[in-house]
Amino acid sequence: MKILFASQAIDGHFNPMTGVAVRLRERGHDVGWYTGPVLADKVRALDIRHFPFRRAVEHRADNLNELYPERARLKGPRAVGFDGEKIFASNISNFFEDVRELHGDFPFDVAVVDSSMFIQRLVTRLMRKPIVTFVAIPNMESDPLVPPLFFGFKPARNLAGKAVQAAAGLLSDKVILRPAGQSYRRQHAAYGQDVPRQGRLTDEPYRCAEAIIQTGPASLDFPRRNVNPKIHYVGALLPYRPPAAAGPAADEWPRSYPATLVVTQGTVDNVDQDKLIVPALEAVKGMDALVIVATGGRGTAALQARYPQPNIMVRDFVDFATVFEFADVFISNGGFGGVQLSLSKGVPLVVSGINEGKNDVNARVEYAGVGISLKTESPNPRDVATAVADVLGDPGWKRRAGEMRDQFKQADPAAAAADVVESTGRLPEDTGP
Template sequence: MNILFASQAVDGHFNPMTGVAVRLKERGHNVAWYTGPVFAEKLGQLGISQFPFRRAIEHRADNLNELYPERAKLKGPRAIGFDGEKIFASNITNFFEDLRELQQDFPFDVVVADSSMFIQRLVSHLLGKPVVSFVAVPNMESDPLVPPLFFGFKPPRNPGEKVLQTAAGLLSDKVILRPASLSYRRQHAAYGQEVPRHGRLTDEPYRCSAAIIQTGPESLDFPRRNVNAKVHYVGALLPYRVPAADRSETRDNGWPSYPNTFLVTQGTVDNLDHNKLIIPALEAVKDMDALVIVATGGRGTEALKARYPQPNIIVRDYVDFAQVFEFADVFISNGGFGGVQLSLSKGVPLVVAGINEGKSDVNARVEYAGVGISLRTESPKPQDIAKAVTQVLTDPGWKNNARHMSEQFKAQDPAEAAADVVEGVLGPAAG
């Protein structure tokens, strides 16, 4: 079968899909990928043909503020609304026309689509091809028991919280998501496609897909009243790793030995200003009896090394997270969903601080599951980080909960489970 993967040109959306693509390729399917030119080398290493964006704008983690200079000045709901319209909704027609054209060169039988591309309705209705949506963020389908998006709420515990969340939900749906929703409807109207009035924009991938691959375990989601049978929780879908005997990030690679190890990152998108999390985190833990490993994402590394020359602080552009988590005790993060899942898959509890790009909702789930402490800000104070790290270290409940969740991650092979979902859509002939 010809299987086309399609994704945004963003690491956090592309990377988790690679393991599934390789698994399907190993099962004998012809796999190709539609995404930005930035991933040409990675796809070449995987032996997967690429169809690069033609009409679509390549939104990358490192070019968003260059493409949209006004974005850097926005915060909170305005920033979320801007990203929803410009980065996600604006490209839908471009994505669809690219896909319609490339099927002449690669007549695909199914599209495994990054859910944030919002192409499910057009591809399934106009091209007649089934779509399997790949959700690299927490489950965004609306439900009466699930708090509204973007506010970092946990399920309400009393009538007052329920009233607050109802009001916030109206703000989320009618104000924050309004520009993106209007753009989505306009683009679909141009193709004669009517979009239902009920629900919200983020429900569309769940409505219009033949199946949904949902990353993460179900225990990291909030309780739901309505169960969507098309949603398959498959665990931590991590980037494909080429098998290798030599992995450098171990206890024995020459790093100094300390009673505890902390891993610190500010992600790959919102990491220009280290004053948000990395510097407060270093100020919080630099004098603790711990090895502190910092991954900058390739920005400001040398300046941080010069500012923090302490022997217990290691600053690098990138580290092998999977290996470091084998001996880490606390993960200090802004709440990227991929990193959160990898941490929990290794039983490492978290201290999280992030707001934008949906991180507040990720962090609310972390705290609700009892596997970490959310500081509920993107600019935490050092003393608050220090207090949270100390709590995680001294109260065994956090570690025990994280270890319990790691057992759930180990219960299935995520890439195998996701590949089964795709083949299930293709039917018996796929086997």
């Protein structure tokens, strides 16, 4: 079977798909990958054929503010609305035309498509190809029991909370996501495709797919009234690691401290380290703990000079799979991949982030009882210190994170996801609205 993977050129969207793609290649399938030129070497290293963007704009973690200088000044809902239109909706026609063109060289039987590309309806309707939607973020399908996206809400407990969330949902639909929704409808209308009025824009990748691969366990999602039978929670889909690949061995890190803390601000919003890394280091620099910091390759030397304490080790990149084997707390802005890796090792979290949907991830962390959310983009060092002390001092956090680790261990995520792709049959004549 010929299988096309298609993803944004953003590490957080690309990396979780790599293990699935390699597993399918190892099973004898012919796998190709459509993504940005920046990821060409990574795709080829997987022994997979690369099809680069041609018409599509390559949105990367390191060029978003360069492409859109005005983006850096936006906060909260305005930032979400801007990203929805510029980074996601604006590229839909370009993505589709690229995919339709590459089909001549690679006549794929099924496509595994990053949910944020929003080309599912066009590929299924106009190319008559079955789609497996790949969701590298928390389940974003709307449901009466699930709070609206982008606000960092947990499920409402009373009528007042439900009223607030209903109003926020209307704000999201009618204001925040309106430009993206209008762009989506306009581009589909150009192809003669009607889009149902009911539901939300973020429901489209779920509606127009034969199956959905949802990263993470169901226990890291909110309770739902409606269970979508197409959705398969497969666990922590982590980046593919060649058998010989490894970072520093666990015994290369100092092990004389009573606790180990890991700190990161992710790979996208990590330019301004005063948001999280610096407050975190100010909070914990005096603790009797090993503090491992991953900068994502930004400002490493300056941080090393600023924090010369022997217990603080600042690196461009850290092999999280190694350090989480002995870590006690993960201080993070809430990237979903990092959260899953942390929990897959039973490490509880202190999370602080709002942008790029981080607040929705962090709300789920807190709701599941596996971490403390500081509910801000720029926490006070005192609040970070208090949260870390709470997690270290209360064994319940470690116990609940351990319970989730045991859930992660129950299945092979890459194998489960590969099974979903293989079981996707021919596109039926009626694929829904």
